[in-house]
Amino acid sequence: MNGLELLAQQVRYGYRGRPVVRDVSLGLRRGEWLALLGPNGAGKSTLLRLMAGLLRPQGGAVWLEGRRLLDYRSWERGQRIAFLPQMGQYPEDLTVEEVVYLGRTPHLGLLGRPGLADAEAVLWAMEQTGVGEFRDRLLPTLSGGERQRVLLARALAARPHFLLLDEPTNHLDLHHQAEFLCLLAGLREAGVGILTVLHDPNLAQQADRVAFMAEGQVLALGSPTEVLSQGLLQRVYGLYVRVRHVEGRPVVLIGG
Numbered sequence: 717m718n719g720l721e722l723l724a725q726q727v728r729y730g731y732r733g734r735p736v737v738r739d740v741s742l743g744l745r746r747g748e749w750l751a752l753l754g755p756n757g758a759g760k761s762t763l764l765r766l767m768a769g770l771l772r773p774q775g776g777a778v779w780l781e782g783r784r785l786l787d788y789r790s791w792e793r794g795q796r797i798a799f800l801p802q803m804g805q806y807p808e809d810l811t812v813e814e815v816v817y818l819g820r821t822p823h824l825g826l827l828g829r830p831g832l833a834d835a836e837a838v839l840w841a842m843e844q845t846g847v848g849e850f851r852d853r854l855l856p857t858l859s860g861g862e863r864q865r866v867l868l869a870r871a872l873a874a875r876p877h878f879l880l881l882d883e884p885t886n887h888l889d890l891h892h893q894a895e896f897l898c899l900l901a902g903l904r905e906a907g908v909g910i911l912t913v914l915h916d917p918n919l920a921q922q923a924d925r926v927a928f929m930a931e932g933q934v935l936a937l938g939s940p941t942e943v944l945s946q947g948l949l950q951r952v953y954g955l956y957v958r959v960r961h962v963e964g965r966p967v968v969l970i971g972g
């Protein structure tokens with residue numbers, strides 16, 4: 717363990733006594749993009765929530781930059797980790813800009829009055845996600861993909877060290893998926909540690925490492941080429957797939 721990591725160590729969690737995360741150890745460094753894949757119900761979102769400090773492990777511990785995550789105050793944690801849930805609640809009566817400002821909450825002092833640094837971070841987050849053109853609109857008036865980008869902007873506005881994203885590309889069209897991947901690459905360069913739950917192995921192949929989860933455990937962890945193998949995908953999904961390599965990257969084809 718070093719001081720630059722977000723680390724789950726032998727973490728366990730279950731709902732009403734039914735284990736869904738079973739002694740998982742997984743570390744994420746700053747400046748690294750780790751993609752978490754696996755079938756529905758594998759425990760991916762639960763693991764993400766544990767690593768975001770939103771659930772308390774029932775066994776093991778999560779460590780953030782050398783300290784137990786549970787020992788951080790919520791605002792300290794919020795300055796370091798931003799979490800974008802799969803189906804996030806969003807305020808219906810705030811404008812886009814006001815929603816992005818909410819991402820600054822962990823940085824505001826007792827008075828809660830935003831200053832220049834907050835305005836700069838909000839502007840930067842809106843530019844990165846291309847939502848500036850909707851800044852005065854209310855969220856319910858946006859499309860699913862536009863709203864997704866606003867919620868990402870809110871997460872980015874915190875200028876977190878670690879960004880945990882649960883199926884972030886769900887509502888994005890091809891163009892915005894490509895822009896989103898580019899954005900992640902830029903954040904990674906800037907030293908942000910990124911953990912994304914993804915279903916599409918062809919998006920995951922752009923990550924530095926892939927963790928493949930099934931039935932509450934990490935079955936495989938390594939480079940996309942190591943993990944996204946025909947054998948593993950066929951075994952876990954019970955489906956015929958082919959894996960081809962294009963420019964050194966694995967491309968997964970499903971069906972005949």
Ligand SMILES: Nc1ncnc2c1ncn2[C@@H]1O[C@H](COP(=O)(O)OP(=O)(O)OP(=O)(O)O)[C@@H](O)[C@H]1O
Binds near residue numbers: 731754756758763
């Ligand atoms: N709040 C909850 N109460 C009870 N069971 C839950 C709760 N949240 C999740 N579960 C169950 O825990 C298991 C793991 O769920 P989780 O959402 O972590 O999986 P996932 O890998 O993210 O799935 P998906 O790909 O479908 O989003 C599932 O069987 C789910 O039904």
